[in-house]
Amino acid sequence: MKFYTSAREAFEALGLALPPELEPVEARFPVYLNEYYLKLIDPADWKNDPIARQALPAPAELADESSSFDPLAEEEQMASxxxxxxxxxxxxxxxxxRCAMRCRFCFRKRAWTTGMELDDISDAELAAAVDYLRRTPAVREVLISGGDPLMLPFERFRTIVDAIAGVESIDIIRIATRIPAVWPQRIDDALCGYLRRIPGLWVATHFNHPRELSAEAEKACVRLVSAGIPVINQTVLLKGVNDDAAVLERLFRSLVALRVKPHYLFHVDPVRGVRHFATGIEKGLEILRAFRPRLSSLAVPTFAIDLPEGGGKVALQPDYTAGDGCFLDIHERKRIKYETSLCKNDGTEVY
Incomplete structure (x- = not known):
């Protein structure tokens, strides 16, 4: 698979000249995508194309210099x-x-480096994680994420999963991956044959737009579910990409037909370099209202936000009102402030 490691390379492959206003964006947030995903882009309308907006830089990424790179406080919640x-x-x-593509809406944008291939978990780090799990039997589920774990060499990926599966208290392993959407050819029989043997294993895919469900992507999903692997999907609600009920309805109907359950629809996190994708919470609720009379509950995901300060996920329903922007964190029984400005569309342009 050919990879493009600069915006200039990607634009040239599309038959386009690199707009000069994108050079400072790339200097801060580098470009990385593969040939497969690039071919999904419509070069004739790339500024408005929902696929291009997920993969190519935009000046709006530099418009916000005040937001945190880690608003969810992940670094503060590291057990090991x-x-x-x-x-x-x-x-x-x-x-x-590692990722097959640097998604422009990535909430871990803080971790982007030019040496992504060097950033794999070490044997010592894996051993420390396994030791923590054995000492903490209350933990029953492990979400293996990254980056994208399916970008690892197969033997290394298997070593990691086997180590986690070997912890007696772990009932469920989730593999969080965008590979079926951005490099579906990587989902092969050898991988599926291995995954099907792991008890309690689920695959969580990440499709954001119906155009990502190409024939190759559909084959990847079918290969997983036909191997007996349960597959769920998470989608991020993105301004200018999928903030339309009809677009999401097409996506969710198509996923369910493939036996992939739409699991979460996330409001974009207030991460620096990402906020221009925020639709406002009310837009997501409007879309859920539109789904009620016309879309099966099988096809309707949970609309949720991740609270700042590590407050966790909160599911939202259409009867929610923005109010003062506060949400009840049911896990800690306390109120955590969520930015009122993100409850409504602030009019920011995507490009």
Whole structure:
């Protein structure tokens, strides 16, 4: 698979000249995508193309210099290097920094470097994570994330999963991956044959737009579910990409037809370099209202936000009102302020 490691390379492959206003954006937030995903872009309308907006830089990424790179306080919740422990019964293991594409809306944009391939979990870090899990039997579920764990060499990926699966108290392992959407050819029979043998293993995919469900992507999903692996999907609500009920309805109907359950629809996190994608919470609720009379509950995901300060996920329903921007954190029984400015569309342009 060919990868493009600069905006100039990507634009040239599209038959376009690199706009000079994108050079300072790339200097701060580098470009990295592969040939497969690039071919999904419509070069004739790239500024408005929902695929391009997820993969190519935009000046709006530099418009916000005040937001945190880690508003969810992940760094403060590290139980051991690479292991985030936020909820009592589950943890996140950051297995790698590798991705098949640098998504412009990434909430871990703070971790972007030019040497992504060097940023894999070490043997010592994996051993520390396993030791923590054995000492903390209340943890029953591990979400293996990154980066994208399916970008690891197969043998290394298997070593990590086997180590986690070997902890007696772990019932569920979730593999969080965007590979079916951005490099679906990587989902092969060898991988599926291995995954199906791991008890309690789920795959959590990440499709944001129906155009990402190409014939190759559909085959990848079918290959996973036909191997007996349960597959769920998370989508991020992104201004100028999928902030339209009809677009999301097409996506969710298509996923359910493939036996992939839409699990979460996330409001974008207030991360520096990402905020221009925020639709406002009320837009998400408006979309949920539109779904009620016309979309099966099988196809409707939970609309949620991640609270700042490590407050965790809160599910939102259409009867919610923005009010003073405060939400009840049911896990700690306290109120955490969520920015009122993100409850409504602030009119920021995506490009």
């Amino acid at each position: 290097p690479r292991l985030i422990h936020r909820f009592a019964d589950r943890v996140v293991l950051l297995a790698t920094g």
